[in-house]
Amino acid sequence: xxxxxxxxxxxxxxxxxxxxxxxxxxxxxxxxxxxxxxxxxxxxxxxxxxxxxxxxxxxxxxxxxxxxxxxxxxxxxxxxxxxxxxxxxxxxxxxxxxxxxxxxxxxxxxxxxxxxxxxxxxxxxxxxxxxxxxxxxxxxxxxxxxxxxxxxxxxxxxxxxxxxxxxxxxxxxxxxxxxxxxxxxxxxxxxxxxxxxxxxxxxxxxxxxxxxxxxxxxxxxxxxxxxxxxxxxxxxxxxxxxxxxxxxxxxxxxxxxxxxxxxxxxxxxxxxxxxxxxxxxxxxxxxxxxxxxxxxxxxxxxxxxxxxxxxxxxxxxxxxxxxxxxxxxxxxxxxxxxxxxxxxxxxxxxxxxxxxxxxxxxxxxxxxxxxxxxxxxxxxxxxxxxxxxxxxxxxxxxxxxxxxxxxxxxxxxxxxxxxxxxxxxxxxxxxxxx
Ligand code: NAD
Numbered sequence: 001x002x003x004x005x006x007x008x009x010x011x012x013x014x015x016x017x018x019x020x021x022x023x024x025x026x027x028x029x030x031x032x033x034x035x036x037x038x039x040x041x042x043x044x045x046x047x048x049x050x051x052x053x054x055x056x057x058x059x060x061x062x063x064x065x066x067x068x069x070x071x072x073x074x075x076x077x078x079x080x081x082x083x084x085x086x087x088x089x090x091x092x093x094x095x096x097x098x099x100x101x102x103x104x105x106x107x108x109x110x111x112x113x114x115x116x117x118x119x120x121x122x123x124x125x126x127x128x129x130x131x132x133x134x135x136x137x138x139x140x141x142x143x144x145x146x147x148x149x150x151x152x153x154x155x156x157x158x159x160x161x162x163x164x165x166x167x168x169x170x171x172x173x174x175x176x177x178x179x180x181x182x183x184x185x186x187x188x189x190x191x192x193x194x195x196x197x198x199x200x201x202x203x204x205x206x207x208x209x210x211x212x213x214x215x216x217x218x219x220x221x222x223x224x225x226x227x228x229x230x231x232x233x234x235x236x237x238x239x240x241x242x243x244x245x246x247x248x249x250x251x252x253x254x255x256x257x258x259x260x261x262x263x264x265x266x267x268x269x270x271x272x273x274x275x276x277x278x279x280x281x282x283x284x285x286x287x288x289x290x291x292x293x294x295x296x297x298x299x300x301x302x303x304x305x306x307x308x309x310x311x312x313x314x315x316x317x318x319x320x321x322x323x324x325x326x327x328x329x330x331x332x333x334x335x336x337x338x339x340x341x342x343x344x345x346x347x348x349x350x351x352x353x354x355x356x357x358x359x360x361x362x363x364x365x366x367x368x369x370x371x372x373x374x375x376x377x378x379x380x381x382x383x384x385x386x387x388x389x390x391x392x393x394x395x396x397x398x399x400x401x402x403x404x405x406x407x408x409x410x411x412x413x414x415x416x417x418x419x420x421x422x423x424x425x426x427x428x429x430x431x432x433x434x
Contacts (some may be wrong), residue, residue, distance in 0.1 A: 057077045058076050075146040080121065081110040082121035083426045084120065086158050089125070090125070103124075109123060117396065119367040120368060169195045192370040204369075207366035210244075211393050212247075216244075219354055232254065235264070240333040244309055256301050257303055258271055258286065264295045267292030303327075315339055331353075331354050332359045353412060358397065366389055395419075411420055
C-alpha cells in the first residue's frame with residue numbers, strides 16, 4: 001500500500017486567523033476541516049490532497065437570447081473529491097456564483113456524503129446568470145449549452161448533478177435529455193432531483209425536512225428531553241423548514257415560531273403548521289399570516305425554545321447573537337447557518353448542535369436512492385424510501401455522537417472527523433497513482 005506520509009515539516013497549515021472570517025462560508029468550513037484533521041492527526045500528504053479540488057472546469061456559454069442577440073455566460077463545475085464514488089452536487093444559477101464559493105460547496109458535499117456513508121464524492125456547479133430575468137426558452141438554452149460544455153465530466157459513474165439555488169426538476173430534465181442525446185440513449189442516472197415521471201424518487205421533495213425531523217428526535221432522545229411538547233422555532237419556511245416543521249409537529253413537538261424572508265410569527269400555544277403551509281401556498285409567503293405575534297428573524301433565533309431549526313440562510317448565528325441563543329438544541333437545516341467563531345460561544349453555553357453536514361443530509365441520501373433506483377431500473381415505494389432514509393440518518397447520528405463522546409468534542413467536529421476519516425481511509429487504500 002502506498003505510504004502518503006510526508007515529513008511533518010512539509011505540511012503547510014493555513015494561517016488560522018485568515019480562516020476564521022465570519023462571513024465567508026469557505027473559510028468557516030475550512031477552519032472546521034483543519035480542526036478535525038488535526039485531531040485525527042491526518043498525515044500531511046492526505047491533508048494536502050483533501051484541501052484541493054480534483055478538477056475545476058470553466059466554460060463559456062454562448063446563448064441566443066429571445067431578442068436575437070448573443071449573450072455569453074460563464075459556467076463552472078468543480079469536482080472536489082471522487083475517491084469514494086461519482087461526484088455528487090447541485091448546480092445553481094445565480095449572479096453570485098464564483099469559483100471560490102463553488103469550490104467550498106463542492107468540498108462540503110464530499111464531507112456530507114461521507115458522514116452519511118453513501119458512496120459519492122463531492123461536486124458543485126453553477127452558471128453566472130440572473131434566472132429571474134430570463135425566459136423559459138433562454139433558461140433551457142443556457143442549461144443545454146452548459147451541459148454540453150461540461151459533458152466530458154458528466155455521467156452516472158463520474159459526476160451526477162442535482163438541483164440547487166434557482167434550478168429545479170425542469171432544469172434537471174433538460175440536463176438529462178441533453179446528456180442522453182449526446183451519448184445516444186436515455187441515461188436517467190446522470191442526474192438526480194428529476195421529475196418522478198422520468199425516474200425521480202418518491203420522497204425526494206420531503207427528504208431534507210424528514211432528515212431534520214429524524215435528527216431532532218435523535219437529539220431530544222439523547223438529551224433525555226420529551227419529544228411530546230418540545231418547543232421548536234424554525235427559521236425559513238421553504239422546502240426544508242416547512243416540511244421539517246410539519247413532520248416535527250406530527251411527532252408531537254410544539255412549533256411555536258416560524259419565519260420566512262418577510263418576517264416571522266410566534267405563538268406560545270403552538271402554530272398549526274399545515275394551516276401555515278396552506279397559507280404560503282396561497283399567498284406565496286408568510287406575510288400577513290397573523291396567527292400569532294409578529295417577530296423579526298433575529299428575534300426568532302433568540303426565543304426561549306427547546307429546539308431551534310435554522311433552515312434559510314448561511315451565517316445567521318454569529319458572535320453578535322450567539323450569546324443570546326436560548327435553545328438547547330440547534331438542528332442545522334440550512335447549510336452553514338453558524339459561523340466558526342460562534343461555535344465556541346455555543347459550546348460554552350452547552351448547546352447541542354447536530355451540524356449541517358449531518359442534519360440536512362437527508363436530501364443527498366434520497367438523491368443516492370434515486371441514482372440506485374435508476375441504475376437498477378426498479379422503483380421503491382415511498383414507505384421504503386422513508387424507512388431506508390431513517391436507517392441512514394439514525395446510524396449516521398449515532399456514529400457522530402459516538403465519536404464526539406470518545407474524543408470529547410462537539411458534534412460538528414465529530415462529524416468532520418467521521419467524514420475525513422472515511423475519505424482518507426479510501427485514499428490510503430487506493431494509494432497514489434503515478
Ligand atoms: P427554499 O428556497 O425552499 O426556502 C428558503 C426559505 O428561506 C424561504 O421560506 C425564504 O422565504 C426563507 N428566507 C430567505 N431569505 C431569508 C431571510 N433573509 N431571513 C429569513 N428567511 C429567509 O430553500 P430550501 O430548499 O428550503 O433551502 C433552505 C436551506 O437549506 C439552504 O441553506 C439550503 O442550502 C439548505 N439545504 C436544502 C436542501 C434541499 O434539499 N432543499 C438540502 C440541503 C440543504
